[in-house]
Amino acid sequence: MNTNLIWLVAMPLIGSAVTAVVVRYKFLDRLITFLTFATTLFVLFLAHVGQSYSWTLKFLGTTLNLTLNVSHLSIFMLYISIAFGTVLAFYSLIDNSRMKGFLLLLVLAANNWIFMSNDMIGFFFAWELMGWASVVSVLGGREKEKSRHAALYYAMMSVAGSYSMLFGIFILWRLTGTFSISANIAYLSSIIGGHPWWVLGIVSLFFMTFMIKSGIFPFHTWVPLAYAYSPDAFTPFLSAAMSKYGVYGMLLFLPLGLLEKGFPTAFGVPWTNYIFLWFGVITAVVGTVLSIFQDDVKKLFAYSSLSNLGYVVAAIALFTPVGITAGIYHAFNHLLFEGALFITLLAVISRSGTSKLSEMGGLWKKMPITFFTFFVGIASAAGIPPFNGFGSKWLVYQAMIKQHLIFATILLFLASTGAFMYLFKAFHSIFLGQLSHDYERVKEVPIVGQIVEAFLMIAMIFFGVQPGYILKPIGAIVKSMGLKPLPVMANGYVAGMFSNVYMPLIGWSLVVSFIFGFILFYVSAEHKNVSQTDNYTAGQIPEDWGLTPETYQFSWNFYQPVEKLFVPFFRIKIDGFFRGIGDWTKATGSAIKEIFVGNAQMYAFFAIVGLIIFVIAGWMA
Amino acid sequence: MIVLLKLIQGIGAGALSISIGLLFVGIGRKITARIHRRYGPPFVQNFIDLFKLLSKKSISHGFTFDLGLIAGFSALLAAVVFLPMGQINIFPHNSSLIMILYLMTMAYLGMAMGVSSSGNPNATVGIARALTLTMGYEVPFAAVIFSVYLFAHTGSLTNIVAAQSGGFMNWNLVKLPFGFVAAEIALQGMLGEAPFDMAIAPAEIASGPMVEMGGKYLGFGMLQHSIGLFLETGIMVDLFLGGGSNVWIFVIKQFELYFLALLVNAIFPRFKIEDGVSFMWKVPLLLGIVQALIVVL
Numbered sequence A: 001m002n003t004n005l006i007w008l009v010a011m012p013l014i015g016s017a018v019t020a021v022v023v024r025y026k027f028l029d030r031l032i033t034f035l036t037f038a039t040t041l042f043v044l045f046l047a048h049v050g051q052s053y054s055w056t057l058k059f060l061g062t063t064l065n066l067t068l069n070v071s072h073l074s075i076f077m078l079y080i081s082i083a084f085g086t087v088l089a090f091y092s093l094i095d096n097s098r099m100k101g102f103l104l105l106l107v108l109a110a111n112n113w114i115f116m117s118n119d120m121i122g123f124f125f126a127w128e129l130m131g132w133a134s135v136v137s138v139l140g141g142r143e144k145e146k147s148r149h150a151a152l153y154y155a156m157m158s159v160a161g162s163y164s165m166l167f168g169i170f171i172l173w174r175l176t177g178t179f180s181i182s183a184n185i186a187y188l189s190s191i192i193g194g195h196p197w198w199v200l201g202i203v204s205l206f207f208m209t210f211m212i213k214s215g216i217f218p219f220h221t222w223v224p225l226a227y228a229y230s231p232d233a234f235t236p237f238l239s240a241a242m243s244k245y246g247v248y249g250m251l252l253f254l255p256l257g258l259l260e261k262g263f264p265t266a267f268g269v270p271w272t273n274y275i276f277l278w279f280g281v282i283t284a285v286v287g288t289v290l291s292i293f294q295d296d297v298k299k300l301f302a303y304s305s306l307s308n309l310g311y312v313v314a315a316i317a318l319f320t321p322v323g324i325t326a327g328i329y330h331a332f333n334h335l336l337f338e339g340a341l342f343i344t345l346l347a348v349i350s351r352s353g354t355s356k357l358s359e360m361g362g363l364w365k366k367m368p369i370t371f372f373t374f375f376v377g378i379a380s381a382a383g384i385p386p387f388n389g390f391g392s393k394w395l396v397y398q399a400m401i402k403q404h405l406i407f408a409t410i411l412l413f414l415a416s417t418g419a420f421m422y423l424f425k426a427f428h429s430i431f432l433g434q435l436s437h438d439y440e441r442v443k444e445v446p447i448v449g450q451i452v453e454a455f456l457m458i459a460m461i462f463f464g465v466q467p468g469y470i471l472k473p474i475g476a477i478v479k480s481m482g483l484k485p486l487p488v489m490a491n492g493y494v495a496g497m498f499s500n501v502y503m504p505l506i507g508w509s510l511v512v513s514f515i516f517g518f519i520l521f522y523v524s525a526e527h528k529n530v531s532q533t534d535n536y537t538a539g540q541i542p543e544d545w546g547l548t549p550e551t552y553q554f555s556w557n558f559y560q561p562v563e564k565l566f567v568p569f570f571r572i573k574i575d576g577f578f579r580g581i582g583d584w585t586k587a588t589g590s591a592i593k594e595i596f597v598g599n600a601q602m603y604a605f606f607a608i609v610g611l612i613i614f615v616i617a618g619w620m621a
Numbered sequence B: 001m002i003v004l005l006k007l008i009q010g011i012g013a014g015a016l017s018i019s020i021g022l023l024f025v026g027i028g029r030k031i032t033a034r035i036h037r038r039y040g041p042p043f044v045q046n047f048i049d050l051f052k053l054l055s056k057k058s059i060s061h062g063f064t065f066d067l068g069l070i071a072g073f074s075a076l077l078a079a080v081v082f083l084p085m086g087q088i089n090i091f092p093h094n095s096s097l098i099m100i101l102y103l104m105t106m107a108y109l110g111m112a113m114g115v116s117s118s119g120n121p122n123a124t125v126g127i128a129r130a131l132t133l134t135m136g137y138e139v140p141f142a143a144v145i146f147s148v149y150l151f152a153h154t155g156s157l158t159n160i161v162a163a164q165s166g167g168f169m170n171w172n173l174v175k176l177p178f179g180f181v182a183a184e185i186a187l188q189g190m191l192g193e194a195p196f197d198m199a200i201a202p203a204e205i206a207s208g209p210m211v212e213m214g215g216k217y218l219g220f221g222m223l224q225h226s227i228g229l230f231l232e233t234g235i236m237v238d239l240f241l242g243g244g245s246n247v248w249i250f251v252i253k254q255f256e257l258y259f260l261a262l263l264v265n266a267i268f269p270r271f272k273i274e275d276g277v278s279f280m281w282k283v284p285l286l287l288g289i290v291q292a293l294i295v296v297l
Helices: A006-019 A026-045 A072-094 A101-116 A122-137 A146-176 A181-190 A196-214 A222-229 A235-242 A244-253 A272-292 A297-318 A321-352 A368-381 A390-404 A408-433 A447-465 A468-480 A501-525 A560-570 A574-598 A600-620 B001-034 B046-054 B063-080 B097-116 B119-150 B159-162 B177-191 B206-214 B217-241 B247-267 B273-280 B283-296
Strands: A052-059 A062-067 A494-495 A500-502 A527-531 B058-060
Touching: A006 A052, A006 A062, A006 A101, A026 A072, A026 A101, A052 A122, A062 A101, A062 A235, A072 A101, A072 A244, A072 A321, A072 A408, A072 A468, A101 A122, A101 A235, A122 A146, A122 A235, A122 A468, A122 A574, A146 A196, A146 A222, A181 A196, A181 A244, A181 B159, A196 A244, A196 A297, A196 A447, A196 B063, A196 B247, A222 A235, A222 A297, A222 A494, A222 B001, A235 A244, A235 A297, A235 A321, A244 A321, A244 A574, A272 A297, A272 A408, A272 A560, A297 A321, A297 A408, A297 B001, A321 A368, A321 A468, A321 B247, A368 A408, A368 A447, A368 B097, A368 B217, A390 A408, A390 A494, A408 B119, A408 B283, A447 A501, A494 B058, A494 B273, A500 A501, A501 A560, A501 B001, A501 B063, A501 B097, A501 B217, A527 A560, A560 B063, A560 B119, A560 B273, B001 B046, B001 B063, B001 B217, B001 B247, B058 B217, B063 B097, B063 B217, B097 B119, B097 B217, B119 B159, B119 B206, B119 B273, B119 B283, B177 B217, B177 B247, B177 B273, B177 B283, B206 B217, B217 B247, B217 B283
Parallel strands: A527 B058
Antiparallel strands: A052 A062, A494 A500
């Protein structure tokens, strides 16, 4: 019995209650949010692997066992999500978007509960709490109408996921009579030999929920809407931490496929995992391609975020030691760089007042710290060594090549180069090029924001150069799943299947060559700085053309030639499919409503039929 | 002591790559001229140009412009030291192919940052084209990487070279012929030679990325091009032509590849950007996949 685990859930709930009272005083609200995050992080230091806490609940004559349990995976997830949340909450002290602290704290409570819960009732309850708190959070975006629509869409998808999970939970409860997650998974693995289709069906119900939460194709449609129109200060948490709940859930259920030795395989992977892997690969490609054509910067990075989750899913679906390591490592890297990128976007949007790429430009002069953090962020996201993000992508490729998955490897490479394209597009359109007259008076974010940005920049470089600090706990997770972990040599090494990379060496090589570069630059002839409009225009005078910095900036239709390549694919509308379901539901609903409202006798008749079915069902059960 | 030794070796490798790269471009100008029935500049012209450019006063568009061009040059220098060049192999245990490729993108990111912070849309159009083309040639090259990794059971260039030792018949050129052709076409795109020179199309977008460069900035661009040429051909030699028993043989093999690229460059017109990409996704990709399937099956 470790009561400290209770505090991990209770502390954010108390903080949430307090902030709900002072919600009208913005700074107080944010301050208490930050302090609660920091305290929760402190409470987390007291938690250790193997601790558990359980209590029983008597409900309608049934005894429910609620259990909290700290495994290697959960403590890793708890650390990264709470640490990132603390950084974000610190930034939010100076933020003026309409994010509500108490909602963020409710999400934090749910976050801790999800990662620790070992019973399905608690897991489901926490999942719902997280879902609804985040849906309400999305409502406070900059554009009211659009964020309402986005929240509704997100809520619908969440509800669909929740029903699916609830259905799965009750089937399992019916079969085993217990809500314990580990007992149910053990049960499933014991029957997988005899009834593979049953197991697949039940597990699919859970996976649908997890795929919706992580935004995996074909359930990715809510992601860009919810990310783009949620309050700017909430989006980093939505992208960095909340997308990991799905990954965590998948990692709970994935070991099933391996347990049955006679299970049919494709490329050395159980065929169920093989199909699941393709969902990940398609997500990576779809996210990348759609991201290339976005003009709203938050939508662009929303697609980027889900594309990276495609990598994570593709890697963990393999369920080989290198695959799991790569997947969890990429999940961590994604949290760090995507979180940092969304925080810099928050800074940029708060200063420029727009999220349209075509309206920005040249901001590096005005916001240097933000600029450098963003630069390191996109270098990480593009997988450039020695920043973080390289090691995990590199391991993902090796995991794919190891299993002889040709097409998956090629498509993931395509997604990676495509990532470079959209990252550069965002980079150029926000920070480079001509500075518009509108932004002449833009200032860098306040000092608190600069501290957070610099901290994240250093973190991205540190975890890139010293990957061992992350790979060691991941090794423990892999071991706890019954696989042989990859060798961890020194802190600087990433050990792969085909070769090793010593990251500090790359760092030093870059440092030395940059010193040479600067020396060569400063010993050669001097230069003088000119104004931004002093450009080559083939002898024409820009004023004669009526050119202003705004019109001399290339940021509209950036990758127009690429669009032609993907025209056939744009005809497929996943969103249309879901809207079709929505319309159908509406039509059916109104038909049913006709029955009920039209005739009282009819109503009574249905009520009686329902009652009879209810009684029969209860009798048979 | 070992650190100092490696440092000196690294500087040597950098100097070698710069001088060989500049020499290659100089000889290349001569060869192209002769194909065009011109006399052409002397083959040391590029060295002369470099000194001239570095000693000329120039204009800058701000700190990111400087930093970007320095990064373009320096990150490639940082990548060169990991390349096994004949008997020169400074870090034999740290020569992962994918690592070198991704480290090179740092240089392209730096270059892209520099030229687009100049504020000239022509430069940015050029970069956008270059990145689009990257998406084209990386895909067949991924198939090639896949084949080589599985064929040699290693991802380290040192070990890939070692696996090819013992004569011409052991080279991956012979063992993986389709992969070699695919990689050759991808290399044409990497080098930015015709028919894949849309990024620097002089007549359409005023030389694209180079439009705002003058003086030492153009000099840095030239240096970057030379080192990039050295690295890209060097990777190909290590992958397919068995490296080299010493560095001069390595360089000769590199030149053979560059010579091939030059001949194609001299006689071909330019692809439209989307046509270039779709070509890359048809012919070389198909060859790469055929090769990968042969290796797997």
